[in-house]
Amino acid sequence: MSTLDRIRAIAIREFEVDGAVIQNDVSFEALGIDSLSLVEMLFTVEDEFGIRIPPSSAEKITSINDLVSLVDILRAQLEAHPGAPG
C-alpha cells in the first residue's frame, strides 16, 4: 500500500471521511477536518508509520499532499538512522 492509501484508510476509519474525495491536493479543511481533529489525525498517522512528526513540521501541514510528503521524508530518515526518533 502506498503512503496515500494508508493515510486515506486512516481518514476513512477514524474520521469517517468519504474516501473518494481524498486526493493528493485536497486540503484538510475541505475534508471537514479542523485544526483540533488534524492534531488527532497526526497522532494516529504517527502510530501507523512508527514516526514522530515534529511540531514545527506539523504546523505547515494543510493538505493530504503535505502530509504524504512529510511522512515519506520522515520514513526515509528513519530508515537511514533506525531507532533515532522512534
Added chain:
Amino acid sequence: MQRVLVTGMGVVSPTGCDTASFFSSLVDARSGVRRHPGDAAYLLDPLPVAAIDFNAAEHFSRMQAGQLDRHVQFALVAVRQAMNDAMPEITPDERERAGVYWGTGMGGADTLESAYTCLIGSDEKRLRPLTVVTAMANAAAAQISIEFSLLGPMLSISNACSSSAMAIGEAMRAIRFGEIDVAIVGGSEALLTSGTLRAWQVLGTLAELNPTHPEQSCCPFDRRRSGLVLGEGAAALVLESETRARRRGARIYAELSGYGNAADGQHLARPDAAGQGRAMRAALRSAELRPEQIGYLNAHGTATKIGDAVESEAIAQVFGSGVQDLAISSTKAVHGHLMGAAGAVEFIACVLALTNRFAPPTAHLEEADAACPLNYLPRQGRELQAGHAVMSNSFAFGGGNAVLIARQYR
C-alpha cells in the same frame, strides 16, 4: 423583574434517557442500580453503581466522540433533547442574550484517568494530544455554547453535589434581573472509572452491595442504609424569561421561582442542619412562598447514615409543625447519586412531579429510622395537591447548599 420559565427538558440517566421513561421509573420505583464487578488492579471491591448503557456512535461521529469526554457526550445528548423539546428559535441577534450555565463535579474524570493509565501503565506513554481540552471541567459548557451558538455568559460551576442546582439558580438570577433572556442549564457527570470509584470506596461513604438484590443497595432514610450509590448522566433545561416565552407561544412546564444558596462554613464532609436550613429559607424567600405552600420536596437523601439524619433535622426545623403534611422523597434510591448532574436531574424530577401532579416515592424504604421521622413516601408515591409548589435540595461536600423551587405557571 422577569419571571423565569422552564420550556424544555432533557435527561440521560440510569433510569431512562428521555423525561417520560425517567419519570415512570421514579413512580414505579424501577432501579437503575447494578452490580459492578470491581477491578483487582485498582483494589476495587465489587460495588453497586448506577451506570448508563450508552452508545456514543448513535449520537456522534468517531471524530467528534474522540474529542468529547464521556460526561460531555451525556451533556450534549441531554441538551439536544431539551432544545428539541423547547424549540426556542434563538435568532442571530438574540445570541448575545443567551447563556449556558453548566455544573459538573469531577469534569473529565474519564479522560484524565485514561491519560494517567497511559503514562504509568504503558511502555509507549503515548498521551493523546487533546487530553487537556477534552478533560477540562468547562468542556461541557464550551461544547454546548459552540453547538448552539450561544454568545452570552458561559459559566461552569463545580461545587460537588450541588453544582448543577447552582448552575440553574445562577441562570435564574441572570434572567430574573434582565441580563439575559434565555439559558441552557444543567449538569453532567461520568466518574465511574476504577480509580475514582476506588477513591470513593476508601472514603467510606459508599453503600454496601446488597448481595441478593444489588438494585436495592441504596435505601435512603431506611434504618439499614449504608451509604450512597454513585451514578452517571446528565440533565438539561431550557429557561426563558416570561416575556420571551409568551411572545413566541412556548409550552411552559413550570416557573422556576426560588433559589437559595448558603454555605455551612463548618466541615468538608460532615453536613450541617443550620446551613441546609439557611439555603431552604433563602429559596422560600426568593420564591415569596411560605413553607406550607410546598407540597413536595425532593430531598438530597444520599442514604449515608449522617446525611439523611441531618437533612431530616433541617427539614423539620424549616417546615415546623406542618412538616407531616409535606411529601418528601429521595429518588437517588433508583437513579443513584449523579454528583454534578444530581441537582439538575432531581430538579427535573420535581418539575415532572408538578406537571404530573404526583410525588414519586422513596424506593427500598422498608424499615423507618427514628432519626428520619418525616413523611418519606416509602415505596408508594402520592398525588400532589393543585397549587402546591415543589422544592429540590442539593447539599455538597465542602458545605455548599443549593435549593430550587418550582411552581405551576399562572
